[in-house]
Amino acid sequence: MPISRRQLMAGGTGLALTAAAATACGSNTGRGAEGSRTRLTQWYHQYGEVGTRQAVGRYAAAYPGADVHVEWRPGNYDQQTAAALLTDSGPDVFETTGPTLDQIRSGQVTDVTDLIRNVQDDYLPAVLTPRTHDGRVWGIPQVVDTQLLYYRKSLLAAAGVSPPRTLDELIDAAARLTDRKTKTKGLFLGNDGGAGVLAGTPLYAAGLSLVTPDGRVGFDDPAAARTLGKLHRLYADKSLLLGAPTDWSDPSAFLQGLTAMQWSGLWALPRIKKELGDDFGVLPFPPDGPAGRPAVPVGAYAAAVNSRSGHRDAAKAFVKWLWVERADHQLDFALSYGFHIPARASLAAKTDRLASGPAAEVVRFTKDHGYAQPLLWTPASQVAYQDALHRVIQEGADPAAQLRAAVRRTDDELTRVRKKA
Numbered sequence: 001m002p003i004s005r006r007q008l009m010a011g012g013t014g015l016a017l018t019a020a021a022a023t024a025c026g027s028n029t030g031r032g033a034e035g036s037r038t039r040l041t042q043w044y045h046q047y048g049e050v051g052t053r054q055a056v057g058r059y060a061a062a063y064p065g066a067d068v069h070v071e072w073r074p075g076n077y078d079q080q081t082a083a084a085l086l087t088d089s090g091p092d093v094f095e096t097t098g099p100t101l102d103q104i105r106s107g108q109v110t111d112v113t114d115l116i117r118n119v120q121d122d123y124l125p126a127v128l129t130p131r132t133h134d135g136r137v138w139g140i141p142q143v144v145d146t147q148l149l150y151y152r153k154s155l156l157a158a159a160g161v162s163p164p165r166t167l168d169e170l171i172d173a174a175a176r177l178t179d180r181k182t183k184t185k186g187l188f189l190g191n192d193g194g195a196g197v198l199a200g201t202p203l204y205a206a207g208l209s210l211v212t213p214d215g216r217v218g219f220d221d222p223a224a225a226r227t228l229g230k231l232h233r234l235y236a237d238k239s240l241l242l243g244a245p246t247d248w249s250d251p252s253a254f255l256q257g258l259t260a261m262q263w264s265g266l267w268a269l270p271r272i273k274k275e276l277g278d279d280f281g282v283l284p285f286p287p288d289g290p291a292g293r294p295a296v297p298v299g300a301y302a303a304a305v306n307s308r309s310g311h312r313d314a315a316k317a318f319v320k321w322l323w324v325e326r327a328d329h330q331l332d333f334a335l336s337y338g339f340h341i342p343a344r345a346s347l348a349a350k351t352d353r354l355a356s357g358p359a360a361e362v363v364r365f366t367k368d369h370g371y372a373q374p375l376l377w378t379p380a381s382q383v384a385y386q387d388a389l390h391r392v393i394q395e396g397a398d399p400a401a402q403l404r405a406a407v408r409r410t411d412d413e414l415t416r417v418r419k420k421a
Contacts, residue, residue: 100199126370139302141343167288185241208289384409
């Protein structure tokens with residue numbers, strides 16, 4: 001699968017974008033000589049959508065306040081930026097899935113609260129909250145990506161199945177839509193049965209969370225075991241599509257009739273619309289239990305300013321110009337190269353492509369039910385939880401026992417993080 005806004009890939013080194021970017025490498029840090037026009041460097045991870053690379057170059061070239069040199073950074077982008085932020089030769093402005101809590105606490109990134117002070121309420125809380133610490137904002141969200149459940153209207157109608165509104169209904173629908181004659185499966189959650197892509201989504205569907213607002217484990221509750229146990233029923237009932245030619249992020253299995261329902265991303269919607277017309281619908285992950293709620297996982301890259309930059313004020317001014325003031329660039333970036341939701345609600349409301357049909361539904365339930373991984377959710381907690389989820393779904397391991405181990409590990413991590421504060 002090509003590199004995209006939703007995936008980072010491994011390997012490779014940075015490439016320059018603009019005509020003058022060849023001099024932005026080596027000894028040129030993008031900070032310019034005294035008395036010259038301000039020079040800024042801006043890093044992006046490598047996108048797979050055609051035209052994105054050229055677009056960010058155009059935005060930089062159009063900025064009147066400084067000479068902005070964009071660098072395209074293939075490879076393990078998180079590692080590259082983490083290492084660069086520890087030196088004096090890192091970028092002035094960089095794209096990030098964070099910033100991380102460690103980067104914020106160690107002073108590696110600049111407070112950008114003042115850049116959005118007058119429009120802060122316009123940003124989707126699900127993407128702004130993970131970039132907010134101690135009441136300050138440390139990254140400006142660029143676009144929003146989200147995951148959702150697609151279903152084939154005609155296949156559901158033929159089986160007498162209504163679009164599932166609860167997890168129990170989803171399990172029942174998947175079983176009824178599985179057809180041995182046509183070899184169509186009821187549901188596709190990825191070739192591993194959903195252990196990888198679902199992550200914390202089932203917890204939020206149960207009315208829980210990964211981490212509570214006060215920094216405690218959010219899934220130390222019997223409801224978590226109940227919900228995860230139901231996911232194994234999908235696997236055990238053999239109503240899940242496994243071993244598809246492409247994985248969950250690609251809608252091919254859904255389009256080819258291999259499955260009646262598929263969990264995928266908003267990026268797949270234009271292709272599905274083109275091939276199926278109106279023969280599909282969209283839903284959030286359905287709620288489970290009396291405290292349940294629909295769940296919509298969201299993610300976003302954000303623009304951050306390197307605190308080591310020799311031109312922090314100039315870098316902040318550029319970020320404000322591009323990601324707060326220039327609505328035309330923000331809409332172009334979100335919708336001309338792939339299919340994404342602008343980070344600001346007012347911009348999403350301005351475009352016809354998101355104003356009606358399934359796209360409008362996705363925007364609505366992303367706003368109403370969206371969640372993102374919290375700032376306190378560490379890689380160690382993620383590994384412990386994912387291991388538990390995998391054993392429950394694929395092996396039928398006892399959910400309560402598996403979650404107890406994940407809770408202990410997460411509690412240790414949260415205690416460690418609090419001590420470092």
